[in-house]
Amino acid sequence: MTSTRSTVPFSTRQYSFRENCLDHCIYEPLVLRWRAEDSGWWICVKRGMTLSIEPQSRLFFALGCPAELRKTISRWRSSLSLRIGRPVPAANFLLTLLFLGAVNKAQIAEICAAASTVRVPGKRLTVVLDQLEVWRKSKVLVLTPQDALPELMLLSYALEQAMLSFGQDQERKEYRPHLSLIRDFQSSVPEADNQPEFALRADHFALYESHKGQYRVIADWPLVQPDKAG
Numbered sequence: 730m731t732s733t734r735s736t737v738p739f740s741t742r743q744y745s746f747r748e749n750c751l752d753h754c755i756y757e758p759l760v761l762r763w764r765a766e767d768s769g770w771w772i773c774v775k776r777g778m779t780l781s782i783e784p785q786s787r788l789f790f791a792l793g794c795p796a797e798l799r800k801t802i803s804r805w806r807s808s809l810s811l812r813i814g815r816p817v818p819a820a821n822f823l824l825t826l827l828f829l830g831a832v833n834k835a836q837i838a839e840i841c842a843a844a845s846t847v848r849v850p851g852k853r854l855t856v857v858l859d860q861l862e863v864w865r866k867s868k869v870l871v872l873t874p875q876d877a878l879p880e881l882m883l884l885s886y887a888l889e890q891a892m893l894s895f896g897q898d899q900e901r902k903e904y905r906p907h908l909s910l911i912r913d914f915q916s917s918v919p920e921a922d923n924q925p926e927f928a929l930r931a932d933h934f935a936l937y938e939s940h941k942g943q944y945r946v947i948a949d950w951p952l953v954q955p956d957k958a959g
Contacts, residue, residue: 784834787939788947790826790844790888792854792931794908798822802858802872802927806910809921814870814914821944823937824856824908824929826881827888832895837936841948843891844936849952850880858908858927863918870914871907872925881906884934884952 794802803819832840858872885904908929935949 785831786834786837788829788832788837788840789937789939790829790934791937792824792826792856792929792934793946793949794822794824794929798927798929802908802910805921805923805925805927808923809919811870811911811919813916814868814911816911817909818942821942822908823944824906824931826885826934827892827904829892829895836895837947840892840895841936843895844888844948844950847884847887847891847950849934849950849954850884851953852880853930853932854878854881854884854952856881856906856929856931858929859925861918861921861925862907863914863916864907868913868915869909870911870919871909872927873905873907877906888934 799819799822802822806816829840856874856878857876858874860873860875862871862873863869864871882904885906889904932952933949934952936947938945938947
């Protein structure tokens with residue numbers, strides 16, 4: 730049996746596709762084999778079937794890191810003179826609240842609606858990142874708060890409860906607030922001449938999309954309700 734590789738439009742008489750889902754296919758007498766973009770997975774479809782695949786996004790909630798603080802942390806990281814691992818771009822410095830994983834784009838509006846119902850702390854949060862740790866299982870060098878704010882922990886839990894019906898990759902595990910510095914880090918905790926003490930101040934939390942190593946804010950919500958801000 731021979732196969733012919735060919736690129737075809739995303740809509741034909743026999744098949745219907747959502748945009749940007751699939752990149753190319755292999756024609757065979759009884760089966761079309763489609764490969765999802767960026768995934769490496771092949772999807773086998775019998776001729777005569779209608780195929781509809783939802784485009785997906787990798788989503789997570791986080792507290793953003795102000796630009797000036799990102800620069801300060803980046804300079805401090807450089808002072809460690811580390812030559813191992815993959816440094817996280819300063820533009821991606823943030824404090825994750827909840828990772829949702831791969832979610833259908835069609836669900837984003839529902840996710841935002843659910844997030845808007847989450848009870849917020851009612852005040853601006855200040856998270857002091859004053860501890861350097863190596864998480865050996867995930868191979869990442871991180872900054873963490875020695876004393877996690879109860880309001881921060883409650884916000885993460887409230888988001889988790891609101892998102893129970895979303896996020897197939899979401900894992901139920903203890904929330905550990907952190908800011909990632911270096912990935913693929915396989916060494917001990919480095920010594921620092923100046924001990925870390927970075928105050929991350931946030932008045933919003935946001936829903937982010939991760940795509941090809943870059944983060945984009947989809948929506949954000951105030952930590953203080955407008956009618957209570959005064």
